[in-house]
Amino acid sequence: MIWFLRRCVLAPAVVVLTVLLWVTFPLWLIAAAALSPLLPGRWRALRLLWLLILYLSCEALMLMVLLGLWLASGFGRRIRTPYFEGIHYDLVQGLMWVFFREARRVLRLRIETDGLAPDAHPGVPILVACRHAGPGDSFTLIHALMHWYSREPRVVLKDTLGWDPMIDVVLHRIPARFITPNPGQGEDLESQIAELASGLDENDAFVIFPEGGNFTPHRRERAIERLNQLGMHRMARRAEAMTNVLAPRPGGFIAALDAAPDADVVLVAHTGLDHLLTVADVWRELPMDKVIVMRWWQVPRAEIPEGREARIEWLFGWWERIDAWVEQNRPEDLSPGRR
Structure with missing residues (x-):
């Protein structure tokens, strides 16, 4: 039951939520910009909004790629082979490079x-x-x-x-x-x-x-x-x-x-x-x-x-x-x- 909830409910929900955030991004941007002068720190709301959207975007994109790899591996039959394992390590390394680069820049x-x-x-x-x-x-x-x-x-x-x-x-x-x-x-x-x-x-x-x-x-x-x-x-x-x-x-x-x-x-x-x-x-x-x-x-x-x-x-x-x-x-x- 937990496996079904994580893979078949939460994972699609992340993708849908990310799409909704991008569709409504102008509204969120205006709200964050309006709140930032009222909050301590330098553009705190805008920084957090960007990191949230970046993380969800990376997560949603990664989930789609992982689904493609599962299909390409014969519906998961070869997913634990060294070839596909190496692809997964490369994906994680690339994803963390992107997110850490932005996190360091945005959070100084x-x-x-x-x-x-x-x-x-x-x-x-x-x-x-x-x-x-x-x-x-x-x-x-x-x-x-x-x-x-x-x-x-x-x-x-x-x-x-x-x-x-x-x-x-x-x-x-x-x-x-x-x-x-x-x-x-x-x-x-x-x-x-x-x-x-x-x-x-x-x-x-x-x-x-x-x-x-x-x-x-x-x-x-x-x-x-x-x-x-x-x-x-x-x-x-x-x-x-x-x-x-x-x-x-x-x-x-x-x-x-x-x-x-x-x-x-x-x-x-x-x-x-x-x-x-x-x-x-x-x-x-x-x-x-x-x-x-x-x-x-x-x-x-x-x-x-x-x-x-x-x-x-x-x-x-x-x-x-x-x-x-x-x-x-x-x-x-x-x-x-x-x-």
């Missing part, structure tokens, strides 16, 4: 990278563990991996994102996994992650967010409480000392390490938009006029310890390092020279 954003890039060791698969905070950080990370470093990401993401029709269709055709943070019955979370991380080749990047959710102060407190409930009081004290990140949940990350024994690990921190925790925060900051800094560390496989307990200690140690980097590189602390 700049993205800078620092540290060792994940193309430093070409020909080696990588496991990417990223801090999760701020709006759109997962899309920014995927865009960076595909556009700047020519990697084909395999993504672990929450099943709620499957309600976006385009994301739902695309990520059921390329290697990805929709998961629930606390799965009930059926295949357990770690085995799903291990299956997705198996068979990585030299241009693959397995992407996981070990914190399990976007950073908020409430989630940080819950993570600390969870560690105490599990009797992991020493880890809880270490989590209390980290003020910018959530305590990592190591199970999925360790399962990926075991399933990809030849992969290096890339750890990613970022700052710039992580202080935007609510929709009200995002609205207040528009247009953002911000610099997003992404810091990359690549750890060769030989430097990663063996054994579950040693790997948990290693991951917590890196998360403490990421927490310290975020504290030292907050946007308000970046001097003009550093930017």
Whole structure:
């Protein structure tokens, strides 16, 4: 029933809504222009209107192309072959390039990278563990991996994102996994992650967010409480000392390490938009006029310890390092020279 609702109701609705928006675009443009002087910020309503129309247009066009590929693949019989998988990766890369180019221009954003890039060791698969905070950080990370470093990401993401029709269709055709943070019955979370991380080749990047959710102060407190409930009081004290990140949940990350024994690990921190925790925060900051800094560390496989307990200690140690980097590189602390 859910599959039918997503594919046969939501997807056509997006296409129809996009057509209606373009037909009535002059009216929306006049309304947004009239509202803009009444709202704080520079032409806030016009900027948001353009991004909304751009996103829906990209989504509707992509859905039509995906339908054509499904027909061309023999009504889906060959849709998971390497040939069609490559086409889908190219489509996603092109789509994200268009949207990010406009988002950076309209919202006045700049993205800078620092540290060792994940193309430093070409020909080696990588496991990417990223801090999760701020709006759109997962899309920014995927865009960076595909556009700047020519990697084909395999993504672990929450099943709620499957309600976006385009994301739902695309990520059921390329290697990805929709998961629930606390799965009930059926295949357990770690085995799903291990299956997705198996068979990585030299241009693959397995992407996981070990914190399990976007950073908020409430989630940080819950993570600390969870560690105490599990009797992991020493880890809880270490989590209390980290003020910018959530305590990592190591199970999925360790399962990926075991399933990809030849992969290096890339750890990613970022700052710039992580202080935007609510929709009200995002609205207040528009247009953002911000610099997003992404810091990359690549750890060769030989430097990663063996054994579950040693790997948990290693991951917590890196998360403490990421927490310290975020504290030292907050946007308000970046001097003009550093930017």
